[in-house]
Amino acid sequence: MDIALLLLVCFxxxxxxxxxARDAAELARQHGARACEQAGVQxxxxxxxxxxxxxxxxxxxxxxxxxxxxxxxxxxxxxxMSGGLALLGLKLQWITAPDPxxxxxxxxxxxxxxxxxxxxxxx
Numbered sequence: 001m002d003i004a005l006l007l008l009v010c011f012x013x014x015x016x017x018x019x020x021a022r023d024a025a026e027l028a029r030q031h032g033a034r035a036c037e038q039a040g041v042q043x044x045x046x047x048x049x050x051x052x053x054x055x056x057x058x059x060x061x062x063x064x065x066x067x068x069x070x071x072x073x074x075x076x077x078x079x080x081m082s083g084g085l086a087l088l089g090l091k092l093q094w095i096t097a098p099d100p101x102x103x104x105x106x107x108x109x110x111x112x113x114x115x116x117x118x119x120x121x122x123x
Contacts, residue, residue, distance in 0.1 A: 024067050024087050025050065031085055032071040035097035044072040044080060056088060064089040073098055 028048045036043040048069040056066040068086045075081070075098070085095040 020065075021067075024065075024090060025069070027090055027092075028067070028069040028085055028087055029071075031092055031095060032069070032083065032097070035083065035085075035095055036071075036073050039073075039098040041073045041075050041098045042077065044074055047071070048085075051084070058088055058091075066093070 025048065029046070032048050033043050033046070048071040050067060051070045052066075052068040054066045055063055058064045066086060066088050068084060070082055070084050072080050072082055081098065083095070083097045085097075086093040
């Protein structure tokens with residue numbers, strides 16, 4: 001009876017840890033997708049990869065799991081660059097993502113500067 005109870009408790013703790021890890025991975029994917037969307041780039045493979053895991057204290061002094069994730073993105077579909085982010089528990093700590101594209105300055109052109117075009121004789 002005691003062994004069965006111990007196994008049940010261990011199974012429950014393992015299931016809880018696995019569910020929290022899946023929640024953190026999904027949250028990291030959402031943060032990465034949002035950062036790529038804001039920068040106007042494509043999140044490749046629509047996923048993030050766990051790179052590093054450790055334990056750190058939060059602002060209130062409680063121990064939390066620190067997870068660092070990596071994701072790949074592309075600006076034009078032919079290149080592949082990496083970004084990263086870290087979650088302390090389920091709270092975003094930092095993210096290295098692509099910069100949004102810089103606006104292109106376009107100078108207005110007056111009609112007098114446009115070349116004249118001939119469409120042939122109209123009659």
